[in-house]
Amino acid sequence: MSHKFAVLGLTIVACLTPAFARAQSAVLGPPVWKVFSSTHPTPLFYAASGLAVGRGGSVFIADAGNHRVDKYTPSGALLSVWGTDTAGPLYFEGPRSIAVDPSGSMYVADRGVVKLTSFGRFVRRFSGGALDAASGLTAAGWDIFAISLHAVPSSPLYDRLTLTHLSPSGKVSTVRVFSYPDPPADALLSAAIGTTGSGDLVLSIAGQKHCHSCDGRYYQVWTLSQTGKILSQWSAPGGGISVSVDAAGTIAIADTGKIDFMSSAGEALPSFGVPGCGPGQFGNDLRVAYAPDGTLYASDSQPGPTLDDQLPAAMRAGVVHRLQPTTSPAGFDDSLRGTCPVVRPSDFGQIQGLAVARGGGLVVADESYGLVRFVSQTGQLQGSFPAGHPNFVAVGGSGNLYVPDLQLDMLTKRSPSGVTLARVEPAAFEDAVVDRAGYIYGITPFGQVQVLAPIAASALVERPHIVRQWTIRSYEGSVSGLSPSGIALDSAGNVYVTDTRSNRVQKFSSRGRFLRMWGTQGSKPGQFRTPIAIAISSHDRVFVLDRGNSRLQEFNVDGKLLGVFGRRGMAPGQLLYPAGIAVDSSGRVFVGDNGNDRIQELIGAK
Numbered sequence: 001m002s003h004k005f006a007v008l009g010l011t012i013v014a015c016l017t018p019a020f021a022r023a024q025s026a027v028l029g030p031p032v033w034k035v036f037s038s039t040h041p042t043p044l045f046y047a048a049s050g051l052a053v054g055r056g057g058s059v060f061i062a063d064a065g066n067h068r069v070d071k072y073t074p075s076g077a078l079l080s081v082w083g084t085d086t087a088g089p090l091y092f093e094g095p096r097s098i099a100v101d102p103s104g105s106m107y108v109a110d111r112g113v114v115k116l117t118s119f120g121r122f123v124r125r126f127s128g129g130a131l132d133a134a135s136g137l138t139a140a141g142w143d144i145f146a147i148s149l150h151a152v153p154s155s156p157l158y159d160r161l162t163l164t165h166l167s168p169s170g171k172v173s174t175v176r177v178f179s180y181p182d183p184p185a186d187a188l189l190s191a192a193i194g195t196t197g198s199g200d201l202v203l204s205i206a207g208q209k210h211c212h213s214c215d216g217r218y219y220q221v222w223t224l225s226q227t228g229k230i231l232s233q234w235s236a237p238g239g240g241i242s243v244s245v246d247a248a249g250t251i252a253i254a255d256t257g258k259i260d261f262m263s264s265a266g267e268a269l270p271s272f273g274v275p276g277c278g279p280g281q282f283g284n285d286l287r288v289a290y291a292p293d294g295t296l297y298a299s300d301s302q303p304g305p306t307l308d309d310q311l312p313a314a315m316r317a318g319v320v321h322r323l324q325p326t327t328s329p330a331g332f333d334d335s336l337r338g339t340c341p342v343v344r345p346s347d348f349g350q351i352q353g354l355a356v357a358r359g360g361g362l363v364v365a366d367e368s369y370g371l372v373r374f375v376s377q378t379g380q381l382q383g384s385f386p387a388g389h390p391n392f393v394a395v396g397g398s399g400n401l402y403v404p405d406l407q408l409d410m411l412t413k414r415s416p417s418g419v420t421l422a423r424v425e426p427a428a429f430e431d432a433v434v435d436r437a438g439y440i441y442g443i444t445p446f447g448q449v450q451v452l453a454p455i456a457a458s459a460l461v462e463r464p465h466i467v468r469q470w471t472i473r474s475y476e477g478s479v480s481g482l483s484p485s486g487i488a489l490d491s492a493g494n495v496y497v498t499d500t501r502s503n504r505v506q507k508f509s510s511r512g513r514f515l516r517m518w519g520t521q522g523s524k525p526g527q528f529r530t531p532i533a534i535a536i537s538s539h540d541r542v543f544v545l546d547r548g549n550s551r552l553q554e555f556n557v558d559g560k561l562l563g564v565f566g567r568r569g570m571a572p573g574q575l576l577y578p579a580g581i582a583v584d585s586s587g588r589v590f591v592g593d594n595g596n597d598r599i600q601e602l603i604g605a606k
Contacts, residue, residue, distance in 0.1 A: 031565065031604035033573035036590060037362075037379035038598035045070060045318030046570045048299035050098035050109070050137070051242065051287035059289075059297055059320065062095035062108060066571045069095060069108060069116070074291070076320065082120035085567060085574075089122035099137035099144055101168065107144050109134040113166065126170040130162035136193040138201065140226060142168050145201055147193045157187035157208060163201075163228050176228030185210040189217065190240035192254075196264075197247045200225060204253050206240025221251060221262060234266035242287040246294055254286035259298060259323075272323070277302055282321070296323040347381055348373075351592030351599065353392035353431070353533075354580035358399030358416060362582060362590060362599065365390040365403070372403055372418060375599065385418035392580075396434040400457075404429055411440070411464075413455045421457045424464050431487045431533070439467065443487045443497055447475025449512065470512035472497050486534040486581075488542070490557055498531040498544060505531065505544060505559065518559035523549050526561045537583040541605070545591060550575040552591060554605055563605060570596055 046065025053059055057074040068083030069092075083092040097109040104118030112127030113134055130148035138145050143165060150160040159180045165173040180188050189206040196202060201224040209216040219236040221243070238255030245251050249264025257275030259282070262268055273282045283302035290296050298321040349368030357363050357374070361382070364373040372393055373384040388405035395401060399416040410425035411432070429442035429450075438454030449472065453465040472484060483501035490496070493510035504519035519528045529548025536542050541562065542555040550568035552575075555561055566575045576595025583589050589602040 031563070031602055033566070034601050034603065035379075035572055036599045036601035037375050037381070038596075044320075045299075045301070047285070047301045048287050048318060049094070049096050051289040051297060051299045052098045052100045052106075052139075053289045053291040053295075053297060054100040054104050055102050055292055056104070057291050057293065057295075058100075058104075060098050060100055060106060061299055061320070062098040063318070064094040064096065065569060067092040067094060067569075069098060069106060069120075071120075072320070074295070074322075076322075080120055082116060085569075085571075089125075090116075090120075096135050097137040099139040101139045101142050101144070103142075105168070107137050107139070107166075109137050109146065113137065113144070113146055113170075115168075115170070124170055126166060130164055130175065134164070136191065138193045138195045140195045140199045140201070143173075143226070144168075145193060145195070145226070147191055147203070149188060149191060152187065155187075157189065159187060161188060161191055161203075161205075163193075163224070165226060174227055178228075180207075192239070192241055192243045194243040194245050194251070196223070196245045196249060200231065202243055202245055202251060204236065204239035204241070204243035206238075221253070221266065232266060234262065236260065236262060237268060237271070241285075242289075244288045244290045244296070246290045246296075247292070248294075252288045252290065252296055254288045254298070256284050257282050259286065259288060259296075294325065297321065298323065348592075348594075348597050348599075351580050351594055353390065354582035354590050354592050354599070355393045355395045355401075356582050356584045356590075357395060360584070363393050363395060363401060364592070364599070365393040365580065367391050372401070379599070385414075387412075392429070392431045394432050394434050394440075396438055397436045398438075402432060402434055402440065404432075411442075411455075413457065422455050423461045424452065424455055425461065427452070427464050430485055433487050433489050435489055435493065441487055441489060441495055443472075443484045445484070447472050447484050447499075449487070449495060449497065449508065468512060470508070472499060472506050472508075473514065473517060474499070474502055485532050486545075488534045488536045490536050490540050490542075491538070494557070496534055496536065496542060498534045500530045500532065503528040503531060505534065505542070505555075507557075507559075516559060518555070525564050526553070528553075532579055533581045535581045535583045535589070537587055537589075538585055539587065541583075541587075543581060543583060543589055543605075545578050545581045547578055550578065552578075552581070552589065552602065565602055565605065566591075572600065575600070 045063040048061045049064040050062030059072040061070045067085035071080040083090050092110045095108045095110045099107045106116040108114045112125045112131050114125050115123040133148040134146040136147040146164045148162045149158040152159050161178045163176045187208045189208050192204045194202040203222040205220045207218050219239045221234045221236045223231040237260045239253040242254035251262040253260040258271045258273040260271045283300050285301040287299045300319045349366045352367040353365035355363045360377040362375040367389050370389045371384040372387045374382040376382050387403045388407045390403050393403050401414040403412050409428050410423050411427040413422045432442035434440050440452040442450050448469050450469045451467045453467050484499050486498035488496045495508045497506045503521040504517050506517045507515040528546050531544050532547040533545040540557050544553050551566040554563040575593050578591050579594050580592035591600050593600050
């Protein structure tokens with residue numbers, strides 16, 4: 001038996017859900033994120049971890065990258081979006097699988113199994129025991145079957161697989177545990193579950209043999225009764241990620257760059273597709289699901305290429321292939337378009353610093369491209385000037401710009417349009433801020449705060465006039481550097497420094513008297529992992545960009561935590577390798593989201 005399929009384009013419009021997280025509700029009004037300036041178009045979905053087709057042909061995608069579930073018509077029109085990464089009944093940490101029963105009710109594997117009505121209304125979360133680690137779901141009529149893998153500590157392997165049978169009310173009917181290694185020295189890498197037309201279960205398993213001179217991976221397909229009795233075991237060419245079975249018993253298995261097929265008797269059938277991103281081509285992250293009419297859908301989440309700044313591009317090409325049987329010699333209809341990631345050369349290299357221009361808009365220090373860029377109040381790029389790999393940019397009260405040149409070990413004073421007015425050398429700062437009188441507060445790589453007198457606009461080159469300086473805590477007598485990273489001033493002139501060595505914020509008076517410090521290493525609210533940048537609003541709210549935790553934290557001037565915003569990811573309100581930060585006079589917070597090649601704006605946190 002052979003299979004040939006027609007590949008049809010599925011054009012879907014993405015619906016974005018604002019995402020944010022707060023540690024406590026001290027700030028009035030719900031702050032919201034939006035993409036302020038971005039290189040790339042909005043993707044269809046970021047990372048489909050589950051795919052299912054309802055009885056009426058609607059397509060359901062569990063989008064782990066967006067923390068949501070999408071519902072589409074068979075032709076690709078977006079019908080509904082459910083889920084968020086904020087606290088509440090529809091909170092999804094990262095949905096791992098999805099199943100749909102005959103009524104259209106949805107079951108989502110995410111910190112247990114979440115049941116939703118066909119309209120997306122939360123019904124119940126089934127949890128406890130193996131269900132808390134559910135990674136695969138399938139519907140056999142009205143009943144739901146979940147598989148959970150049990151990890152070997154400090155290893156990418158699993159030693160047990162639990163099959164749990166749930167009724168629509170969440171009652172657990174049977175639990176069957178399959179132990180590994182079986183045979184000895186074997187382990188489990190991954191597994192996926194599907195259902196046959198007769199109600200039996202199908203497991204696609206990726207196993208691992210222990211051997212020193214070979215890869216050791218192997219693949220199997222098991223058929224099981226609903227009570228967990230093994231009916232058959234066959235070798236397979238690939239698998240362990242996604243599996244689906246049509247009404248005739250043909251088994252479709254997601255593989256690397258292709259879809260494998262097996263007959264109901266375990267016979268290997270010709271595969272379909274080749275690696276790539278064109279018609280009949282697939283990436284490495286496939287999910288498959290048969291529709292009742294025999295149409296096979298495959299979600300394909302392909303990552304973009306590495307950009308010029310050498311940071312990997314976020315996963316941006318979420319595409320659904322619709323495959324239908326055909327007798328065409330070519331095996332597919334080449335009308336499919338848009339499967340390749342649309343990643344053009346980045347407008348941003350590495351956003352290392354942000355500042356608010358005097359008339360609004362942003363000034364961006366783009367270190368890898370060696371440019372200072374201007375961004376309008378609506379997020380549009382409006383020109384740039386070369387600056388020798390700037391690691392920050394500061395704006396003075398008159399609108400003049402202060403830009404470092406790391407290659408020449410100097411600080412330049414420029415007009416608001418970027419024309420050089422004066423240079424100060426030697427001057428090596430990790431970050432700097434300018435007060436209303438023109439005094440420059442800079443943090444050196446060796447933990448010193450230096451205060452420079454205002455730079456005369458008429459002097460082409462001058463030596464720095466250090467008014468005062470002091471060393472921040474833990475750097476006294478140290479010869480190692482490159483740990484202090486950010487500096488800011490509050491309305492009273494107090495100085496705040498972020499220190500990545502100790503993962504804390506230090507506060508000093510304008511004269512250098514130590515006042516307080518806060519923060520420890522960790523990921524709990526109020527803790528830091530590499531606090532990379534700091535900015536203070538006109539209302540004296542202190543915003544610290546917690547790079548290692550991919551989030552933004554808000555404090556008052558005494559170090560009391562007011563809010564936590566963002567998390568690691570690619571959707572709006574999520575961050576990858578964030579760096580620069582700035583706050584305008586109305587309280588809008590701007591974050592340089594390096595890994596996603598964009599600037600994000602947080603509105604309402606003031």
